[in-house]
Amino acid sequence: MKGGLVSESGAVLLSERRPTPVSEGPEAVVAAIRDFIGHLADSGDGNPAGVGLVVPGLVSEDTALYAANLGWSDVPATAFTPLDVPVLLGHDVRTGGLAESVLGAGRGVSDFLFLPIGTGIAGAMILHGEPYGGASGWGGEIGHIPVFPDGEQCACGQFGCLETYASAASVGRRYSQRSGLEGIRAEQVVASDDPVAIEVWDEAVEALSLALATYTLLLDPTMIVLGGGLAEAGPALFDPVRTRLVKRLAFRAAPPLHPAALGVDAGMLGASLLGWRAAGRPELGPGWVLDVRSQPLVS
Amino acid sequence: MKGGLVSESGAVLLSERRPTPVSEGPEAVVAAIRDFIGHLADSGDGNPAGVGLVVPGLVSEDTALYAANLGWSDVPATAFTPLDVPVLLGHDVRTGGLAESVLGAGRGVSDFLFLPIGTGIAGAMILHGEPYGGASGWGGEIGHIPVFPDGEQCACGQFGCLETYASAASVGRRYSQRSGLEGIRAEQVVASDDPVAIEVWDEAVEALSLALATYTLLLDPTMIVLGGGLAEAGPALFDPVRTRLVKRLAFRAAPPLHPAALGVDAGMLGASLLGWRAAGRPELGPGWVLDVRSQPLVS
Structure with a gap:
């Protein structure tokens, strides 16, 4: 902690x-x-x-x-x-979404999705300037929406969940299963030109673009902020997801994708x-000037 | 009008x-x-x-x-x-969602989905007691989320949209395409025991349950209110959609489905x-006692 x-x-x-x-x-x-x-x-x-x-x-x-x-x-x-x-x-x-909203990539934006992609995937929906957790606090489970209805079973028990294709852990696991090579991390899969790696990454990108298309059509965000370990992949993540998100949407524009700050x-x-x-000081935050680091304050 | x-x-x-x-x-x-x-x-x-x-x-x-x-x-x-x-x-x-929220099936419920299924499909997301339209007013397009990523092309240009499988117009159209019989209405397809009708209705139910699973995982509603022409099908709609929605969800309960009032x-x-x-009277509404009719006031 x-x-x-x-x-x-x-x-x-x-x-x-x-x-x-x-x-x-x-x-x-x-x-x-x-x-x-x-x-x-x-x-x-x-x-x-x-x-x-x-x-x-x-x-x-x-x-x-x-x-x-x-x-x-x-x-x-x-x-x-x-x-x-x-x-x-x-x-x-x-x-985390509140912080990105007040201090980070979503400063001044009242409606957006913050999606950290790490070992798992869950989203923070910022609506009217505040994180929205649903009726009972279980909202934001975008990692478990069924992007491929006939897809693989997720560890959660459901089928075709976004997370089982596109989390960092899943990208590594799926590559290992197909290649027979153990202990390969998601970043290595993303950077590889091995056909198996390309296929696994392609499926992750497809799953993400489907989930983001769904989010966009339902919630009409101003932007989508991608974070977590996989967002470190930079253009290897952002470029293909952006291209496919645009392609999935016919009658409305795609929101811009931004990296978390x-x-x-x-x-x-x-x-x-x-x-x-x-402490009764809700006004604090927006005026802060942060020295945003690429390295964690506490590692 | x-x-x-x-x-x-x-x-x-x-x-x-x-x-x-x-x-x-x-x-x-x-x-x-x-x-x-x-x-x-x-x-x-x-x-x-x-x-x-x-x-x-x-x-x-x-x-x-x-x-x-x-x-x-x-x-x-x-x-x-x-x-x-x-x-x-x-x-x-x-x-319509506001009316269901203040006067209808969602009275006293602050977070739910109102989904009228008619010629087309669009939803009203009631969040914190008010309809939410997204950043620019284009929210709620649940009829166009890609439930079947490799599915049929919708009239909107996208592929696999909920609406192209499950709207009343689509159920009629898809039955006609497969059976060669023209002018069959959705209600007739729902009521029929013809194998082609059963197949078309089954696909509509599957599309709806996928969309409602996605909505539930993202927005964690207290309930889902189904309305529009197709909701008149009653148990023929509610029962199979409820069963499949429950089956799609592994780690959380399904919200109850209610008919619009x-x-x-x-x-x-x-x-x-x-x-x-x-007129400056936002408090009006909750206290109204309506004689809710099954027939429209104006037909």
């Missing part, structure tokens, strides 16, 4: 990383977060004004409702901090925005 | 129908609407407090931006009425809500 202190003017005063003791059980993880937040607060100049915390799974502003991998169920926000300051919780992808720091910066919102 | 007078308490005091003089050109249609609104106002007890007008194509609250079939481009709302009262314009499907009056009732909003 990563944490930091972010000032009123957006300066990252401190950023640190600690292991998450998942194997020690749900309560140990909560205790480790509480301890980490206490340590970060002690390192600063007086108590922080508020705490923003990004957690996995299903989450509301004041409760970590459910996280299968951590064994959490209905953990109140106050359990995560030893401080007597307001706390706001956030969903991982949606908080905040990289792996999106989550922490989004959490700092939540922390300032918790 | 249809119009009416709706009181503060939701009573439909008058409803009438007039032909739309499309062949006489864009300005003639605007003039006919102006004349119709003047006539409706004269028939009431004093000037109405406001006017709500539902128009086809791309629309904002104060301008009919673009309507290909009528030749409209940037017609201001005030051009449509001879009265000196506030006017609000609305998108056709989204205004307002039928063909949804548009006029939605327009009356817009009219009252224009």
Whole structure:
């Protein structure tokens, strides 16, 4: 887990990383977060004004409702901090989307999709300037829409999901299955001119362009922001996806595709925005001038 | 075109129908609407407090931006009425969704999909209690998402669109193409035990369940409200679509499917809500007790 202190003017005063003791059980993880937040607060100049915390799974502003991998169920926000300051919780992808919206590629854009493509795929739908999580917080599962109805079975149990073709993990796995070569990473597949690699990447691009066409037709975004590890592929990703997205759409223009601006720091910066919102300062963020890095603050 | 007078308490005091003089050109249609609104106002007890007008194509609250079939481009709302009262314009499907949300199947539900299935298919996404039209008003085109990526070409030019498999017009057309029998309506295909009819209807149901699975995974609605002519098929539509939607989803529950409550009056009732909003009475609507009819007020 990563944490930091972010000032009123957006300066990252401190950023640190600690292991998450998942194997020690749900309560140990909560205790480790509480301890980490206490340590970060002690390192600063007086108590922080508020705490923003990004957690996995299903989450509301004041409760970590459910996280299968951590064994959490209905953990109140106050359990995560030893401080007597307001706390706001956030969903991982949606908080990254909030950061891209306020500080990154979506600055000044009220309606767009933030799609990080990493080990898995989930999207943050920014609508009217805020991340939208659906009726119960399960929205944004674009990684599991059925792009190929008769396609391969996904680890989730469904068939033909975007994620099972186009996540970084899937691109590597699918190449290994067809080539017999183990341990090949997605970046290597993207860069290779081996016909099997070209085929696997082509199917990933096709799956992505179908999902983005669907998103565009339904939600009419101003732009689409691609992030995560696979977006590092640059033109090898953006160019063919853009071409096929345009081709899939007949009666409307395709929205522009842009790379995410905040990289792996999106989550922490989004959490700092939540922390300032918790502190009653929702106006902070838009005026920040960030030194956006290509390398993570905390690796 | 249809119009009416709706009181503060939701009573439909008058409803009438007039032909739309499309062949006489864009300005003639605007003039006919102006004349119709003047006539409706004269028939009431004093000037109405406001006017709500539902128009086809791309629309904002104060301008009919673009309507290909009528030749409209940037017609201001005030051009449509001879009265000196506030006017609000609305998108056709989204205004129907607003009516279902305030007065119909979605009463008290803040996040759902209203999907009328008629000659064409477009959806109204109700998010946070209001219809959402996307960044530029082109949202909700669920009829044109590519459910079968290698599927048939749609009249829109794209391939594998939901609408080209599952609209009432498409069900009739696809049956005729395969059977050689002309002029068969969708309702007849749905009710038939002819193997060709069963196949065509099966493909429509599959296309719908794919589109609804995609919508559910992306937008996490509380419910899905099906309307339009095809929803009259009742269990022959709802049962198989529900079964397949459940089957398509592995890690989340399917939202319930409900029939629309307002039928063909949804548009006029939605327009009356817009009219009252224009008049500064946005609180009207939720308290109305409607005598919901199975037959249209104006046929």
